Amino acid sequence: MKDLERYRKAIRAKVCNRCIDQGEDGCCSLSGDQRCGVELYLEKIVDVVHSVRSKKLKDYVEQLRKHVCSDCKNQNPDGTCQLRSEADCGLDRYFALVVEAIEEEDQKTK
Ligand code: SF4
Numbered sequence: 415m416k417d418l419e420r421y422r423k424a425i426r427a428k429v430c431n432r433c434i435d436q437g438e439d440g441c442c443s444l445s446g447d448q449r450c451g452v453e454l455y456l457e458k459i460v461d462v463v464h465s466v467r468s469k470k471l472k473d474y475v476e477q478l479r480k481h482v483c484s485d486c487k488n489q490n491p492d493g494t495c496q497l498r499s500e501a502d503c504g505l506d507r508y509f510a511l512v513v514e515a516i517e518e519e520d521q522k523t524k
């Protein structure tokens with residue numbers, strides 16, 4: 415069974431702590447329409463990471479686009495995303511670290 419809170423905690427420690435959008439109180443400063451994909455799509459992100467075994471980030475990104483970005487309201491029908499192209503999506507900007515955080519968490523329970 416997936417323990418999403420465990421992954422959330424690991425991502426907050428590894429990713430959000432370095433993120434430019436983390437508030438001074440340690441919480442994400444984005445809310446409403448700007449809420450980060452890390453918060454909105456955590457379950458799907460964990461599934462994506464678990465579905466890939468590769469040393470290449472591009473293999474993970476491919477699945478992220480297919481299973482998460484495809485359902486995100488910010489992605490246009492042609493597959494482009496303005497937030498992504500302007501490096502304004504925290505999930506996309508730090509995706510390598512997100513993958514690391516989830517895989518490190520999995521290693522702990524092996
Ligand atoms: S924007 Fe995303 S990565 Fe950055 S602090 Fe908020 S939830 Fe974390």
Ligand code: SF4
Binds near residue numbers: 484
């Ligand atoms: S890159 Fe764009 S489409 Fe993908 S999660 Fe971020 S905002 Fe949504």
